Amino acid sequence: MITKRACIYPKDIQRITGRSERYCRKLINIIKEYLDKEPHQFITVKDFAIYSGIEEEIINKYLID
Structure with a gap:
C-alpha cells in the first residue's frame, strides 16, 4: 500500500x-x-481541495514524499 502525506505545505x-x-x-x-x-492545526489535502476547488486526485499528483 502506497501512503501519501495527509498534510499540505506551502511548497506543495x-x-x-x-x-x-x-x-x-x-x-x-x-x-x-x-x-x-x-x-x-495542519491543512490537509481535503481542506485545500475544498477551498481551492481543485480535485484531490490532481493535488495528490503534485505531492512528493
Whole structure:
C-alpha cells in the first residue's frame, strides 16, 4: 500500500499554483480562517481541495514524499 502525506505545505501549494512561497504561506492562513482551524492545526489535502476547488486526485499528483 502506497501512503501519501495527509498534510499540505506551502511548497506543495507553490508547485500546484505556480505562486510564490510567501503567497502560499499567506494562503494557508486564509484557509485556516475559512475552515475555522486553530493556528497550530495542519491543512490537509481535503481542506485545500475544498477551498481551492481543485480535485484531490490532481493535488495528490503534485505531492512528493
